[in-house]
Amino acid sequence: xxxxxxxxxxxxxxxxxxxxxxxxxxxxxxxxxxxxxxxxxxxxxxxxxxxxxxxxxxxxxxxxxxxxxxxxxxxxxxxxxxxxxxxxxxxxxxxxxxxxxxxxxxxxxxxxxxxxxxxxxxxxxxxxxxxxxxxxxxxxxxxxxxxxxxxxxxxxxxxxxxxxxxxxxxxxxxxxxxxxxxxxxxxxxxxxxxxxxxxxxxxxxxxxxxxxxxxxxxxxxxxxxxxxxxxxxxxxxxxxxxxxxxxxxxxxxxxxxxxxxxxxxxxxxxxxxxxxxxxxxxxxxxxxxxxxxxxxxxxxxxxxxxxxxxxxxxxxxxxxxxxxxxxxxxxxxxxxxxxxxxxxxxxxxxxxxxxxxxxxxxxxxxxxxxxxxxxxxxxxxxxxxxxxxxxxxxxxxxxxx
Amino acid sequence: xxxxxxxxxxxxxxxxxxxxxxxxxxxxxxxxxxxxxxxxxxxxxxxxxxxxxxxxxxxxxxxxxxxxxxxxxxxxxxxxxxxxxxxxxxxxxxxxxxxx
Numbered sequence: 350x351x352x353x354x355x356x357x358x359x360x361x362x363x364x365x366x367x368x369x370x371x372x373x374x375x376x377x378x379x380x381x382x383x384x385x386x387x388x389x390x391x392x393x394x395x396x397x398x399x400x401x402x403x404x405x406x407x408x409x410x411x412x413x414x415x416x417x418x419x420x421x422x423x424x425x426x427x428x429x430x431x432x433x434x435x436x437x438x439x440x441x442x443x444x445x446x447x448x449x450x451x452x453x454x455x456x457x458x459x460x461x462x463x464x465x466x467x468x469x470x471x472x473x474x475x476x477x478x479x480x481x482x483x484x485x486x487x488x489x490x491x492x493x494x495x496x497x498x499x500x501x502x503x504x505x506x507x508x509x510x511x512x513x514x515x516x517x518x519x520x521x522x523x524x525x526x527x528x529x530x531x532x533x534x535x536x537x538x539x540x541x542x543x544x545x546x547x548x549x550x551x552x553x554x555x556x557x558x559x560x561x562x563x564x565x566x567x568x569x570x571x572x573x574x575x576x577x578x579x580x581x582x583x584x585x586x587x588x589x590x591x592x593x594x595x596x597x598x599x600x601x602x603x604x605x606x607x608x609x610x611x612x613x614x615x616x617x618x619x620x621x622x623x624x625x626x627x628x629x630x631x632x633x634x635x636x637x638x639x640x641x642x643x644x645x646x647x648x649x650x651x652x653x654x655x656x657x658x659x660x661x662x663x664x665x666x667x668x669x670x671x672x673x674x675x676x677x678x679x680x681x682x683x684x685x686x687x688x689x690x691x692x693x694x695x696x697x698x699x700x701x702x703x704x705x706x707x708x709x710x711x712x713x714x715x716x717x718x719x720x721x722x723x724x725x726x727x728x729x730x731x732x733x734x735x736x737x738x739x740x741x742x743x744x745x746x747x748x749x750x
Numbered sequence: 751x752x753x754x755x756x757x758x759x760x761x762x763x764x765x766x767x768x769x770x771x772x773x774x775x776x777x778x779x780x781x782x783x784x785x786x787x788x789x790x791x792x793x794x795x796x797x798x799x800x801x802x803x804x805x806x807x808x809x810x811x812x813x814x815x816x817x818x819x820x821x822x823x824x825x826x827x828x829x830x831x832x833x834x835x836x837x838x839x840x841x842x843x844x845x846x847x848x849x850x
Contacts, residue, residue, distance in 0.1 A: 448762035509761060547764050557765035569756035570763045576756075 351529040351596070358521035361489040361528055362428065362454045362514075363388035365496040367398055368536035371452075372423030372543075375403035375414035379433035380466045381518035382456035386428055408433040412440035412451075419449035420558050422548025424500070427451070430518060431458035434472045438479070444511045445480025446574060447558060448546070450503030451511040453481070454496060457619065457670075458518040459706040467707020468518035470618070474671040474680045480574060482512040482581055483648040485618045487604075489526035491645075492516040494592065494599055497531070500540045501588045507580040509546060517620040519707065535595055578649050585646055602651040604643040605658060607633060611640025613722035614659065614696070616685065617668040618644050621703070621710050628715040639719050644681070652688040659685075660694040663726040666718050670704045678702075678735035697725050700735035708739055771820065777805070780823030782840040784816055790837035797827035797838060 356364065362385045366374070374393075376386040393402045401418075405411035408429055415425045429437060434455055444451045455473045459465040473483060484499060486492035492514065499512035516522060531539075547556045562570060589601040606626055608614065615625055622643040632639045642658055642665075644651075659665055669679020676683060682700035689695045701718060703710050718738075725731055737743060751773055760766050784797075791813050798806040798813065805821035807814050816827075828838040 446762065447764075546761055547766065554766075555768050557768075558762070560763060560765050562763050565753060566759070566763075569754070569759055572756040573759060573761070 351531045351535075353527060353529050355525050355527050356489060357384065357523050357525050358486075358489040358492050358516050359384035359456065359523065360388050361493040361526070362496055362516075363392070364530060365493045365536075366426055366454075367392045368531070368533050369424075369426065369452075369497065369500055369540060370398045370537070371400050371426040373401045373403065373415070373418035373425045374427060375405050375411045375418065375425070376427045376429070377405050377408045377411045377433060379408070379430050381458055381468070381522045382428045382430040382433070382454065384522070385454055385456070408436040409440060412437040412444065415451045416440060416444050416447065416449060419444070419451055419545075420447065420548075421550045422545035424504075424543040425449070425451045426453070428454035428456065430456045431460055431466075431472045434476060435460060438476070441476055441479040441481060441511075443559075446570070448509040448574070448577065449511060450500075450509055452496065452499050452503060453511065453513045454492075455513050455515045456518050456522045457515050465706040466518070468520050468522075468620070468670075469705045469707065470515070470669075470671040470680075471705075473513060473515045474673075476513065477648060477680060480510065480578070481648065482508075482510055482578070482585075482646075484512065484514050484646055485644065486514065486516040486521065487619055487622045487643065488521055488528070489516075490528035490598070492521060493528055493530070494596065495645075497536055497539065498588050498592050498599075500543075501591075502581060502584055504543055505581070505584045505588075506546075508577050508584050510574075510577050510581060515619070520620040529596070529598075531596060539592070539595060582649050582651065585649075600643075600645055602644070602646045602654050603658065604641075604645060606641035606643065607638075608640040608642060608658060610638055611662060612638040613664045613666075613719055613726055614640045614642055614662045615666045615668060615715070615718060615722075616642045616644065616681065618647070618681065619670070621668065621670070624710060624712065625715050628712050628719070631712075632716065632719060637719070637723075647681075647684075650684050650688070655685065656688045656692050659689065659696050660692070662696040664697045664722040665699075666722055667698060667700045669700060669702050672702050672705070682735060697729070697731060699725065699731055699733065702735070702737045703739055710739065714739055775819040776803070777817075777819050777821045777823070780818075780821060781843050782823045782825060783818060783821065783843050783846050784823070784825070784827050784838050785841055785846070786813065786816070787837045787839070788813070790835055792832075792835055792837075794832060794835070796830045796832065800826050800830045802826065
Protein backbone atom coordinates (compact mmCIF):
# COMPACT_ATOMS: atom_id res chain seq x y z
CA UNK A 350 0.00 0.00 0.00
CA UNK A 351 1.02 3.57 -0.56
CA UNK A 352 2.19 6.27 1.77
CA UNK A 353 -0.29 8.27 3.86
CA UNK A 354 0.46 11.99 3.63
CA UNK A 355 -1.13 15.33 4.49
CA UNK A 356 -1.23 17.67 1.48
CA UNK A 357 -3.36 20.43 0.03
CA UNK A 358 -5.38 19.39 -3.02
CA UNK A 359 -3.09 21.49 -5.19
CA UNK A 360 0.08 19.82 -3.93
CA UNK A 361 -1.60 16.45 -4.37
CA UNK A 362 -2.11 17.33 -8.04
CA UNK A 363 1.46 18.59 -8.39
CA UNK A 364 2.64 15.32 -6.84
CA UNK A 365 0.63 13.32 -9.35
CA UNK A 366 2.15 15.46 -12.13
CA UNK A 367 5.65 14.76 -10.78
CA UNK A 368 4.93 11.04 -10.87
CA UNK A 369 3.42 11.25 -14.35
CA UNK A 370 6.46 13.23 -15.54
CA UNK A 371 4.90 14.80 -18.66
CA UNK A 372 7.07 15.90 -21.58
CA UNK A 373 5.68 19.43 -21.58
CA UNK A 374 3.75 21.58 -19.14
CA UNK A 375 2.67 25.02 -20.37
CA UNK A 376 0.77 27.17 -17.91
CA UNK A 377 -0.10 30.61 -16.64
CA UNK A 378 -0.83 30.98 -12.92
CA UNK A 379 -4.33 31.83 -11.69
CA UNK A 380 -5.95 31.53 -8.27
CA UNK A 381 -6.81 28.98 -6.90
CA UNK A 382 -4.80 26.66 -9.19
CA UNK A 383 -1.53 28.65 -8.92
CA UNK A 384 0.00 26.33 -6.36
CA UNK A 385 -0.21 23.35 -8.71
CA UNK A 386 2.22 24.84 -11.22
CA UNK A 387 4.20 26.69 -8.55
CA UNK A 388 4.96 23.40 -6.81
CA UNK A 389 5.48 21.54 -10.08
CA UNK A 390 7.95 24.19 -11.28
CA UNK A 391 10.04 23.40 -8.18
CA UNK A 392 10.11 19.76 -9.22
CA UNK A 393 11.30 20.88 -12.64
CA UNK A 394 13.97 23.15 -11.12
CA UNK A 395 15.11 20.37 -8.78
CA UNK A 396 15.47 17.98 -11.69
CA UNK A 397 12.89 15.53 -10.33
CA UNK A 398 11.10 15.46 -13.71
CA UNK A 399 12.19 15.74 -17.35
CA UNK A 400 9.39 18.14 -18.18
CA UNK A 401 9.88 21.20 -20.37
CA UNK A 402 8.05 23.89 -18.39
CA UNK A 403 6.72 26.77 -20.47
CA UNK A 404 5.70 29.86 -18.53
CA UNK A 405 3.27 31.25 -21.09
CA UNK A 406 2.09 34.87 -21.23
CA UNK A 407 -1.59 33.93 -20.97
CA UNK A 408 -3.86 30.92 -20.65
CA UNK A 409 -4.71 31.18 -24.34
CA UNK A 410 -1.00 30.84 -25.08
CA UNK A 411 -0.61 28.13 -22.46
CA UNK A 412 -3.24 25.92 -24.08
CA UNK A 413 -1.87 26.80 -27.54
CA UNK A 414 1.57 25.66 -26.42
CA UNK A 415 0.04 22.47 -25.01
CA UNK A 416 -1.58 21.82 -28.38
CA UNK A 417 1.68 22.47 -30.25
CA UNK A 418 3.60 20.20 -27.90
CA UNK A 419 0.95 17.50 -28.26
CA UNK A 420 1.13 17.81 -32.05
CA UNK A 421 4.90 17.40 -31.79
CA UNK A 422 4.19 14.12 -30.00
CA UNK A 423 4.51 14.93 -26.30
CA UNK A 424 2.54 13.97 -23.23
CA UNK A 425 1.24 17.34 -22.08
CA UNK A 426 -0.36 18.76 -18.93
CA UNK A 427 -1.51 22.10 -17.57
CA UNK A 428 -3.64 23.58 -14.80
CA UNK A 429 -5.98 26.54 -14.57
CA UNK A 430 -9.13 28.01 -13.03
CA UNK A 431 -12.04 30.31 -13.84
CA UNK A 432 -11.05 33.21 -16.13
CA UNK A 433 -8.00 31.23 -17.13
CA UNK A 434 -10.17 28.40 -18.42
CA UNK A 435 -12.44 30.94 -20.07
CA UNK A 436 -9.43 32.49 -21.79
CA UNK A 437 -8.44 29.03 -23.09
CA UNK A 438 -11.89 28.57 -24.58
CA UNK A 439 -11.26 28.46 -28.31
CA UNK A 440 -8.12 26.39 -27.78
CA UNK A 441 -10.06 23.84 -25.70
CA UNK A 442 -12.13 23.01 -28.77
CA UNK A 443 -8.99 22.80 -30.90
CA UNK A 444 -7.26 20.38 -28.50
CA UNK A 445 -10.37 18.17 -28.61
CA UNK A 446 -10.93 18.49 -32.36
CA UNK A 447 -7.30 17.65 -33.12
CA UNK A 448 -7.70 14.71 -30.73
CA UNK A 449 -4.79 15.51 -28.43
CA UNK A 450 -4.95 13.84 -25.00
CA UNK A 451 -3.91 16.99 -23.13
CA UNK A 452 -4.56 16.75 -19.38
CA UNK A 453 -5.87 19.85 -17.62
CA UNK A 454 -6.29 20.18 -13.86
CA UNK A 455 -9.21 22.58 -13.40
CA UNK A 456 -9.44 23.99 -9.90
CA UNK A 457 -13.05 25.13 -9.98
CA UNK A 458 -13.71 28.81 -9.37
CA UNK A 459 -16.53 31.25 -10.13
CA UNK A 460 -16.47 33.38 -13.28
CA UNK A 461 -16.59 37.19 -13.18
CA UNK A 462 -18.51 39.48 -12.87
CA UNK A 463 -18.65 40.39 -10.04
CA UNK A 464 -15.09 39.25 -9.51
CA UNK A 465 -14.74 36.35 -7.11
CA UNK A 466 -11.93 33.87 -6.50
CA UNK A 467 -13.83 31.11 -4.70
CA UNK A 468 -15.16 27.76 -5.68
CA UNK A 469 -18.12 27.05 -7.92
CA UNK A 470 -18.48 25.04 -11.10
CA UNK A 471 -19.28 27.79 -13.60
CA UNK A 472 -15.87 27.49 -15.29
CA UNK A 473 -15.80 23.79 -16.14
CA UNK A 474 -19.57 23.59 -16.66
CA UNK A 475 -19.23 26.30 -19.27
CA UNK A 476 -16.68 24.10 -21.04
CA UNK A 477 -18.90 21.05 -21.01
CA UNK A 478 -19.51 21.12 -24.77
CA UNK A 479 -15.85 21.63 -25.70
CA UNK A 480 -15.26 17.93 -26.33
CA UNK A 481 -13.17 17.30 -23.22
CA UNK A 482 -13.75 14.36 -20.92
CA UNK A 483 -14.61 15.78 -17.48
CA UNK A 484 -13.89 14.06 -14.18
CA UNK A 485 -14.85 15.57 -10.81
CA UNK A 486 -13.27 14.99 -7.39
CA UNK A 487 -14.64 15.34 -3.88
CA UNK A 488 -11.27 15.64 -2.11
CA UNK A 489 -7.50 15.63 -2.59
CA UNK A 490 -7.40 11.83 -2.75
CA UNK A 491 -9.89 11.65 -5.60
CA UNK A 492 -8.22 14.56 -7.38
CA UNK A 493 -4.89 12.74 -7.21
CA UNK A 494 -6.41 9.44 -8.36
CA UNK A 495 -8.37 11.06 -11.18
CA UNK A 496 -5.34 12.85 -12.62
CA UNK A 497 -3.37 9.63 -12.89
CA UNK A 498 -6.27 7.78 -14.49
CA UNK A 499 -6.92 10.69 -16.86
CA UNK A 500 -3.60 10.04 -18.59
CA UNK A 501 -4.62 6.49 -19.46
CA UNK A 502 -8.18 7.39 -20.42
CA UNK A 503 -7.24 10.20 -22.79
CA UNK A 504 -4.38 8.31 -24.41
CA UNK A 505 -6.39 5.16 -25.20
CA UNK A 506 -6.12 4.66 -28.97
CA UNK A 507 -9.86 4.64 -29.62
CA UNK A 508 -10.35 7.73 -27.42
CA UNK A 509 -7.49 10.22 -27.91
CA UNK A 510 -9.34 13.08 -26.27
CA UNK A 511 -8.26 15.73 -23.77
CA UNK A 512 -9.29 15.24 -20.15
CA UNK A 513 -10.23 17.90 -17.60
CA UNK A 514 -9.88 16.91 -13.94
CA UNK A 515 -11.89 19.18 -11.66
CA UNK A 516 -11.87 19.85 -7.94
CA UNK A 517 -13.21 22.71 -5.84
CA UNK A 518 -11.19 25.87 -5.40
CA UNK A 519 -9.97 26.50 -1.84
CA UNK A 520 -12.23 23.91 -0.18
CA UNK A 521 -10.17 21.17 -1.83
CA UNK A 522 -7.28 23.04 -3.43
CA UNK A 523 -6.04 24.85 -0.32
CA UNK A 524 -7.25 22.75 2.61
CA UNK A 525 -4.78 20.16 3.90
CA UNK A 526 -6.25 16.71 3.50
CA UNK A 527 -4.92 13.24 4.20
CA UNK A 528 -4.44 11.00 1.23
CA UNK A 529 -2.57 7.93 0.20
CA UNK A 530 0.04 8.23 -2.54
CA UNK A 531 1.12 5.46 -4.83
CA UNK A 532 4.86 5.06 -5.17
CA UNK A 533 6.47 6.60 -8.25
CA UNK A 534 7.17 3.31 -9.96
CA UNK A 535 3.61 2.08 -9.56
CA UNK A 536 2.30 5.27 -11.19
CA UNK A 537 4.82 5.09 -14.04
CA UNK A 538 4.06 1.44 -14.69
CA UNK A 539 0.34 2.19 -14.63
CA UNK A 540 0.45 5.06 -17.12
CA UNK A 541 3.08 3.43 -19.35
CA UNK A 542 4.77 5.16 -22.25
CA UNK A 543 2.87 7.55 -24.49
CA UNK A 544 2.84 6.87 -28.18
CA UNK A 545 1.64 9.86 -30.19
CA UNK A 546 -0.59 9.13 -33.18
CA UNK A 547 1.04 11.30 -35.86
CA UNK A 548 3.83 13.28 -34.15
CA UNK A 549 5.15 16.26 -36.10
CA UNK A 550 8.65 15.43 -34.90
CA UNK A 551 8.51 12.21 -36.90
CA UNK A 552 10.15 13.94 -39.88
CA UNK A 553 10.16 10.74 -41.90
CA UNK A 554 6.36 10.91 -42.03
CA UNK A 555 5.39 14.57 -42.49
CA UNK A 556 1.74 15.39 -41.79
CA UNK A 557 -0.44 18.50 -41.79
CA UNK A 558 -2.38 19.49 -38.65
CA UNK A 559 -5.11 22.13 -38.66
CA UNK A 560 -5.97 22.12 -42.37
CA UNK A 561 -9.12 23.89 -43.56
CA UNK A 562 -12.08 21.52 -43.34
CA UNK A 563 -15.22 22.76 -45.05
CA UNK A 564 -18.70 21.50 -45.88
CA UNK A 565 -17.36 18.37 -47.51
CA UNK A 566 -15.49 16.86 -44.52
CA UNK A 567 -16.03 18.85 -41.29
CA UNK A 568 -19.04 16.82 -40.24
CA UNK A 569 -17.25 13.50 -40.74
CA UNK A 570 -14.47 14.66 -38.43
CA UNK A 571 -17.01 15.77 -35.80
CA UNK A 572 -18.80 12.43 -36.06
CA UNK A 573 -15.51 10.63 -35.42
CA UNK A 574 -14.90 12.88 -32.41
CA UNK A 575 -18.34 12.01 -31.00
CA UNK A 576 -17.50 8.33 -31.42
CA UNK A 577 -14.27 8.79 -29.48
CA UNK A 578 -16.24 10.27 -26.58
CA UNK A 579 -18.62 7.33 -26.80
CA UNK A 580 -15.66 4.91 -26.74
CA UNK A 581 -14.36 6.57 -23.59
CA UNK A 582 -17.34 5.20 -21.62
CA UNK A 583 -15.92 1.68 -21.61
CA UNK A 584 -12.36 2.89 -21.22
CA UNK A 585 -13.28 4.85 -18.08
CA UNK A 586 -14.72 1.67 -16.55
CA UNK A 587 -11.68 -0.45 -17.47
CA UNK A 588 -9.17 2.09 -16.20
CA UNK A 589 -11.08 2.63 -12.93
CA UNK A 590 -11.09 -1.13 -12.31
CA UNK A 591 -7.42 -1.43 -13.13
CA UNK A 592 -6.62 1.51 -10.86
CA UNK A 593 -8.59 -0.03 -8.04
CA UNK A 594 -6.37 -3.11 -8.28
CA UNK A 595 -3.24 -1.09 -7.60
CA UNK A 596 -4.76 1.39 -5.13
CA UNK A 597 -7.78 -0.27 -3.56
CA UNK A 598 -9.73 2.92 -4.23
CA UNK A 599 -12.23 4.59 -6.43
CA UNK A 600 -15.65 4.62 -7.98
CA UNK A 601 -16.38 4.43 -11.71
CA UNK A 602 -19.03 6.80 -13.11
CA UNK A 603 -20.36 7.90 -9.73
CA UNK A 604 -20.30 7.11 -6.04
CA UNK A 605 -23.37 5.82 -4.22
CA UNK A 606 -23.75 6.53 -0.51
CA UNK A 607 -26.57 4.66 1.23
CA UNK A 608 -28.37 4.28 -2.09
CA UNK A 609 -29.53 0.67 -1.62
CA UNK A 610 -32.74 1.54 0.21
CA UNK A 611 -32.76 5.33 -0.13
CA UNK A 612 -36.16 6.92 -0.74
CA UNK A 613 -34.96 10.49 -1.08
CA UNK A 614 -31.65 11.34 -2.64
CA UNK A 615 -29.37 14.26 -3.24
CA UNK A 616 -27.18 14.43 -6.34
CA UNK A 617 -24.16 16.62 -5.74
CA UNK A 618 -20.62 16.88 -7.11
CA UNK A 619 -17.23 17.67 -5.64
CA UNK A 620 -16.46 18.85 -2.10
CA UNK A 621 -20.03 19.51 -0.90
CA UNK A 622 -20.70 15.76 -1.26
CA UNK A 623 -18.53 15.27 1.82
CA UNK A 624 -20.78 17.60 3.82
CA UNK A 625 -23.84 15.72 2.58
CA UNK A 626 -22.35 12.43 3.79
CA UNK A 627 -22.03 13.89 7.30
CA UNK A 628 -25.72 14.83 7.24
CA UNK A 629 -26.69 11.41 5.92
CA UNK A 630 -24.78 9.70 8.73
CA UNK A 631 -26.75 11.69 11.31
CA UNK A 632 -30.11 11.16 9.58
CA UNK A 633 -29.49 7.45 9.01
CA UNK A 634 -28.79 7.10 12.75
CA UNK A 635 -32.37 8.32 13.21
CA UNK A 636 -33.60 5.73 10.71
CA UNK A 637 -34.25 8.10 7.78
CA UNK A 638 -33.77 6.56 4.37
CA UNK A 639 -31.67 9.27 2.75
CA UNK A 640 -28.95 8.76 0.15
CA UNK A 641 -26.35 10.47 -1.99
CA UNK A 642 -25.41 10.04 -5.63
CA UNK A 643 -22.14 11.78 -6.41
CA UNK A 644 -21.32 11.95 -10.14
CA UNK A 645 -17.62 11.52 -10.91
CA UNK A 646 -17.79 11.54 -14.71
CA UNK A 647 -19.76 14.42 -16.24
CA UNK A 648 -18.49 14.03 -19.82
CA UNK A 649 -19.30 11.55 -21.21
CA UNK A 650 -22.52 11.75 -19.20
CA UNK A 651 -23.41 8.22 -18.07
CA UNK A 652 -27.14 8.52 -18.88
CA UNK A 653 -28.24 4.94 -18.47
CA UNK A 654 -26.20 4.15 -15.39
CA UNK A 655 -27.32 7.29 -13.56
CA UNK A 656 -30.95 6.78 -14.51
CA UNK A 657 -30.75 3.16 -13.31
CA UNK A 658 -29.26 4.30 -10.02
CA UNK A 659 -32.27 6.56 -9.44
CA UNK A 660 -34.92 4.10 -10.64
CA UNK A 661 -36.10 3.09 -7.16
CA UNK A 662 -35.91 6.53 -5.62
CA UNK A 663 -39.02 8.61 -4.90
CA UNK A 664 -37.66 12.13 -4.84
CA UNK A 665 -34.32 13.63 -5.86
CA UNK A 666 -32.69 17.03 -5.43
CA UNK A 667 -30.15 17.81 -8.13
CA UNK A 668 -27.64 20.25 -6.69
CA UNK A 669 -25.99 22.63 -9.13
CA UNK A 670 -23.01 24.76 -8.19
CA UNK A 671 -23.42 26.70 -11.44
CA UNK A 672 -26.40 28.21 -13.18
CA UNK A 673 -27.29 28.07 -16.84
CA UNK A 674 -29.01 31.42 -16.84
CA UNK A 675 -32.24 31.33 -18.78
CA UNK A 676 -32.52 27.55 -18.71
CA UNK A 677 -34.85 25.80 -16.29
CA UNK A 678 -32.21 24.81 -13.77
CA UNK A 679 -28.48 24.24 -13.70
CA UNK A 680 -26.43 22.07 -16.08
CA UNK A 681 -26.55 18.96 -13.89
CA UNK A 682 -30.34 19.25 -13.57
CA UNK A 683 -30.82 19.46 -17.31
CA UNK A 684 -28.66 16.37 -17.84
CA UNK A 685 -30.59 14.36 -15.26
CA UNK A 686 -33.97 15.41 -16.63
CA UNK A 687 -32.77 14.37 -20.05
CA UNK A 688 -31.39 11.06 -18.73
CA UNK A 689 -34.67 10.19 -17.01
CA UNK A 690 -37.02 11.28 -19.77
CA UNK A 691 -38.94 8.33 -21.15
CA UNK A 692 -37.97 6.03 -18.29
CA UNK A 693 -40.69 4.04 -16.55
CA UNK A 694 -39.60 4.78 -13.00
CA UNK A 695 -38.97 8.48 -12.79
CA UNK A 696 -38.38 10.02 -9.39
CA UNK A 697 -39.81 13.47 -8.71
CA UNK A 698 -37.02 15.92 -9.19
CA UNK A 699 -36.11 19.39 -7.98
CA UNK A 700 -33.10 21.58 -8.54
CA UNK A 701 -31.19 23.81 -6.14
CA UNK A 702 -28.57 26.31 -7.18
CA UNK A 703 -26.11 26.54 -4.29
CA UNK A 704 -22.59 27.60 -3.40
CA UNK A 705 -21.98 30.20 -6.11
CA UNK A 706 -18.77 32.14 -5.57
CA UNK A 707 -17.82 29.90 -2.64
CA UNK A 708 -21.02 30.40 -0.58
CA UNK A 709 -21.08 27.69 2.10
CA UNK A 710 -23.61 24.91 2.07
CA UNK A 711 -24.20 24.13 5.73
CA UNK A 712 -25.32 20.94 7.42
CA UNK A 713 -28.76 22.31 8.30
CA UNK A 714 -29.27 23.52 4.68
CA UNK A 715 -28.76 19.96 3.50
CA UNK A 716 -31.06 18.52 6.14
CA UNK A 717 -33.78 21.00 5.10
CA UNK A 718 -33.48 19.79 1.50
CA UNK A 719 -33.95 16.20 2.62
CA UNK A 720 -37.04 17.34 4.58
CA UNK A 721 -38.40 19.03 1.47
CA UNK A 722 -37.80 15.84 -0.52
CA UNK A 723 -39.66 13.82 2.08
CA UNK A 724 -42.56 16.27 1.81
CA UNK A 725 -42.52 15.88 -2.00
CA UNK A 726 -42.47 12.09 -1.63
CA UNK A 727 -45.45 12.18 0.76
CA UNK A 728 -47.60 14.74 -1.05
CA UNK A 729 -46.50 14.28 -4.66
CA UNK A 730 -46.32 18.05 -4.97
CA UNK A 731 -43.36 20.20 -5.99
CA UNK A 732 -43.36 23.80 -4.80
CA UNK A 733 -40.41 25.09 -6.78
CA UNK A 734 -38.79 23.16 -9.63
CA UNK A 735 -35.54 25.08 -9.55
CA UNK A 736 -34.44 27.78 -7.15
CA UNK A 737 -31.45 29.45 -5.54
CA UNK A 738 -30.87 28.48 -1.92
CA UNK A 739 -28.78 30.03 0.85
CA UNK A 740 -29.42 33.40 -0.73
CA UNK A 741 -30.75 36.43 1.11
CA UNK A 742 -34.09 37.78 -0.06
CA UNK A 743 -35.57 34.45 -1.16
CA UNK A 744 -38.69 33.15 0.55
CA UNK A 745 -37.29 29.61 0.72
CA UNK A 746 -38.04 27.91 4.04
CA UNK A 747 -34.34 27.40 4.66
CA UNK A 748 -30.95 28.60 3.73
CA UNK A 749 -31.01 31.98 5.37
CA UNK A 750 -27.47 33.07 4.65
CA UNK B 751 -11.81 11.62 -55.74
CA UNK B 752 -14.44 9.57 -53.89
CA UNK B 753 -15.25 11.19 -50.57
CA UNK B 754 -14.50 9.12 -47.49
CA UNK B 755 -16.87 8.24 -44.65
CA UNK B 756 -16.09 9.22 -41.07
CA UNK B 757 -14.65 5.82 -40.14
CA UNK B 758 -12.09 5.99 -42.95
CA UNK B 759 -10.59 9.36 -42.07
CA UNK B 760 -7.31 9.86 -40.20
CA UNK B 761 -7.79 11.07 -36.61
CA UNK B 762 -8.30 14.77 -35.86
CA UNK B 763 -8.42 16.07 -39.42
CA UNK B 764 -4.74 15.33 -39.93
CA UNK B 765 -3.48 15.09 -43.52
CA UNK B 766 -1.03 12.24 -43.94
CA UNK B 767 0.06 12.79 -47.50
CA UNK B 768 2.35 15.68 -48.42
CA UNK B 769 1.44 17.60 -51.59
CA UNK B 770 -2.06 16.19 -51.81
CA UNK B 771 -3.44 19.52 -53.03
CA UNK B 772 -2.58 18.21 -56.51
CA UNK B 773 -5.68 16.07 -56.25
CA UNK B 774 -7.89 18.85 -54.92
CA UNK B 775 -8.96 21.80 -57.07
CA UNK B 776 -8.49 24.87 -54.90
CA UNK B 777 -9.05 27.42 -57.64
CA UNK B 778 -12.79 27.11 -58.07
CA UNK B 779 -13.62 30.32 -56.22
CA UNK B 780 -11.53 32.56 -58.50
CA UNK B 781 -13.33 35.71 -59.73
CA UNK B 782 -10.59 36.91 -62.10
CA UNK B 783 -8.30 34.69 -64.14
CA UNK B 784 -4.92 35.54 -65.67
CA UNK B 785 -4.67 35.19 -69.44
CA UNK B 786 -1.25 35.38 -71.09
CA UNK B 787 -0.32 36.66 -74.52
CA UNK B 788 2.66 34.40 -75.35
CA UNK B 789 3.64 36.65 -78.28
CA UNK B 790 4.37 39.46 -75.81
CA UNK B 791 5.95 37.27 -73.08
CA UNK B 792 9.74 37.56 -72.76
CA UNK B 793 10.09 34.60 -70.38
CA UNK B 794 11.58 36.70 -67.60
CA UNK B 795 9.96 34.23 -65.17
CA UNK B 796 8.83 36.90 -62.72
CA UNK B 797 5.28 35.55 -62.72
CA UNK B 798 6.62 32.05 -62.14
CA UNK B 799 8.72 33.25 -59.19
CA UNK B 800 5.98 35.31 -57.58
CA UNK B 801 2.97 33.02 -58.06
CA UNK B 802 1.98 31.93 -54.50
CA UNK B 803 0.21 28.81 -55.77
CA UNK B 804 2.83 27.48 -58.23
CA UNK B 805 0.23 27.84 -60.96
CA UNK B 806 2.44 29.20 -63.75
CA UNK B 807 3.21 26.14 -65.83
CA UNK B 808 6.43 25.96 -67.83
CA UNK B 809 7.05 23.78 -70.86
CA UNK B 810 10.68 23.32 -71.94
CA UNK B 811 11.73 26.08 -69.55
CA UNK B 812 9.33 28.61 -71.03
CA UNK B 813 6.07 30.04 -69.70
CA UNK B 814 3.26 28.08 -71.32
CA UNK B 815 -0.04 28.37 -69.45
CA UNK B 816 -1.71 28.68 -66.04
CA UNK B 817 -2.97 25.84 -63.84
CA UNK B 818 -6.56 27.01 -63.40
CA UNK B 819 -7.33 24.17 -60.96
CA UNK B 820 -5.10 25.86 -58.41
CA UNK B 821 -4.82 29.52 -59.49
CA UNK B 822 -6.83 31.65 -57.04
CA UNK B 823 -6.83 34.65 -59.33
CA UNK B 824 -4.85 36.90 -57.00
CA UNK B 825 -3.37 38.85 -59.92
CA UNK B 826 0.19 39.01 -58.58
CA UNK B 827 1.47 37.63 -61.89
CA UNK B 828 -0.19 40.42 -63.85
CA UNK B 829 1.23 43.08 -61.50
CA UNK B 830 4.73 41.61 -61.54
CA UNK B 831 4.82 41.31 -65.33
CA UNK B 832 7.27 44.12 -66.35
CA UNK B 833 5.79 47.51 -67.32
CA UNK B 834 7.18 47.38 -70.86
CA UNK B 835 5.82 43.87 -71.46
CA UNK B 836 2.45 43.47 -69.71
CA UNK B 837 1.68 40.14 -71.30
CA UNK B 838 -0.81 39.06 -68.59
CA UNK B 839 -4.38 40.38 -68.40
CA UNK B 840 -6.85 39.63 -65.62
CA UNK B 841 -10.30 38.95 -67.03
CA UNK B 842 -13.54 38.23 -65.22
CA UNK B 843 -14.06 34.53 -64.66
CA UNK B 844 -17.69 34.71 -65.75
CA UNK B 845 -16.65 36.25 -69.08
CA UNK B 846 -13.87 33.69 -69.54
CA UNK B 847 -16.35 30.86 -69.01
CA UNK B 848 -18.74 32.35 -71.53
CA UNK B 849 -15.81 32.36 -73.96
CA UNK B 850 -15.78 36.13 -74.54
